[in-house]
Amino acid sequence: MSSHQNMSTNSSVDHCKTPNPVTYEILSWLMVVQFVLGLPLNLSVLYIFIFRFKFWKNKSIFLFNIVVADFLLVVCLPAKAYHYRHHLRRSQDGVVCKTMLFMLFLNRGASIAFLITLSIDRYFNVVHLGRRNFVKMLKKTPQISILIWLLLLPLTIPTMVKTFECCNSHGRAVETYYHDVTDTFREVVFFTQIIIPFVILVYCTVRIVNRLRKKTVGEKTKLRRAVCVVMSVVVVFSVCFLPCAIARAVLLSVRLKNWQIAEDVVVQVYDGLMVLSYMDCLLDPLVYCFCNSGFKDAYISTFCPAFLRNRLLNSDFGLGTTTTTTSATRTISLPIIDK
Template identity: 30%
Template sequence: MENSSEDLMDNTLNCTINHDIHQTVSPVVYILVFIIGLPANCLSLYYAYLQVKAKNELGIYLCNLTIADLLYVFSLPFWIQYVLQHDNWTYDELLCKICGILLYENIYISVAFLCCISIDRYLAVVYPFHFHQFRTMKAATVVSIVIWAKEILTCWLVFTHGEVSKDSESHVVCFEHYPIKNWEHNINFYRFAAGFFFPFLLLIFSYYGILRVVRKSHGTQKKKKVQIKRLVSSTMVIFIVCFGPYHVLLLTRSLFETSCDFAGRIFNVYHISLLLTTFNCVADPILYCFSSENTYQDFAKIRNTCSKRLKCRKTETETKESYPMSTPETVKKLRGQADVDSEFLSKVQVAHEMQE
């Protein structure tokens, strides 16, 4: 450890709290999210790349959302080891801060880009012929840079305090203070207001406008309406379930937690709500990849690409020799020749009619 024992003792936690939930529920959730979230977000990143390649500004937001999820997924092995060792951090304080930053970055960057996606969809559906300047690749890139810069600056200001301390069992605790410190109150109020409540209002406003327009639209296909409604409903459910309980309990702690007794009573419920935020890493790829009308086409491209690469060169050579007329070049030539013949016959017919 880089910190001296004196520094650790200054941050000693006097509360004796039962941490059994960290050895039972937390490892299961972290391992499950890691196993599912890593491949799902890698696939989501490729899907976002396809969107960016197609010059769709939505792909920029999807890409940033997935990167935030992946960064947090990569930190999960450290949290798994931490909870399995009975909340004893065996690494230095810098790595504790990095893992803590990735945890909170994932929450608030995900919230920010969920809002960006909702506003982008709102402008596309409600005002399809206006605000084009806000729905461009350049605008999406600028917004993404601003979001990352804001969150990194906020974390730098927040995590200037010591984040490791010793509990009553002399375990080095990472990122946990019971009861919460005085300097945490204002920060938690800011996180609740700016990081959850205001984005929640934006989501309600944008998606209410989207649903209102979709219901009144007679030209939109029924399948498209169902898809839009499913995207809207799923986003709201994920936002409320993954981030709602945690921020409500965060506000509750900031308002009422002044003793170890209260911290002990709310400990299990608070950490279950924190685990719910982790499921955001699994929910985001499912929501924005599998709710798109182009997803199945994209997956078909991935499947075909993988199939072609798995085939041996011998099989490909035999296929080309056996079916030379089915190659794209041959078909293109035949179509070109047919177009020329058709044009020539049309000219002959016109000349013949003029002579008559």
């Protein structure tokens, strides 16, 4: 009887209203900062990839796709901040709500897919050097990137069936079999999309680091760069994706037990970590710099002031990058289009 009472009480709560307005006003300002920093950063990165650095010729198609995914995220931030400022966890308009969810989770899926693909590529280049690298073959065909986006669509659609953001899933009310299966599938997609890639990432990182330890000093340059690539991806995962996955697991557990008071606290933590996950649009450019020194050189030579340009171009950041200098001007190994 008491269980039924708790269920009905829990179902009567509007879980799309913010439990603490102050928390969500702070989160809204954080998203404004992310937008103000992320929009010019990602626009400048897009400019470099398209106009200064021919990504389609420099085998950087996967990097370019991450930029596109980040840009999709950045354009959603103002609407998300607006809702938080008005004490709503999501838009009350069904179309806007589903569009936002679709864009946000498509970005997440694409970022994870292409970041992991880059890590696997580095793994094969280092650990299985000399063997056929299927990822390197895939990088040469733009159609593969299109296929990855298309494969992400069926994994993104379940987030729009019911209100994912307010977590109105198991434990909310008496569910039909269809809703139960849909909600379960949606949660499975959410967690496996993060956990499985992270396991792959840890495996690649450990193998590359072990390979680095076995190499002689003269052979370490390429390996050191590979370690920096996978470690930068680990940082993105650890800051942006893992915390919100753990928080969501806790949130689902609390909701299934109908602990409403605890839920009001946990939901704020979860939403805060989701906002933190949007930082990937600011952290991903670090991955681009580690992955491709040509991109780094193109970006620095285009946007950095003259007094910093020479210093940054002649610095290898401890990666052992081979540089050739002539009359204090660095010779860039990968092609950069002149202005």
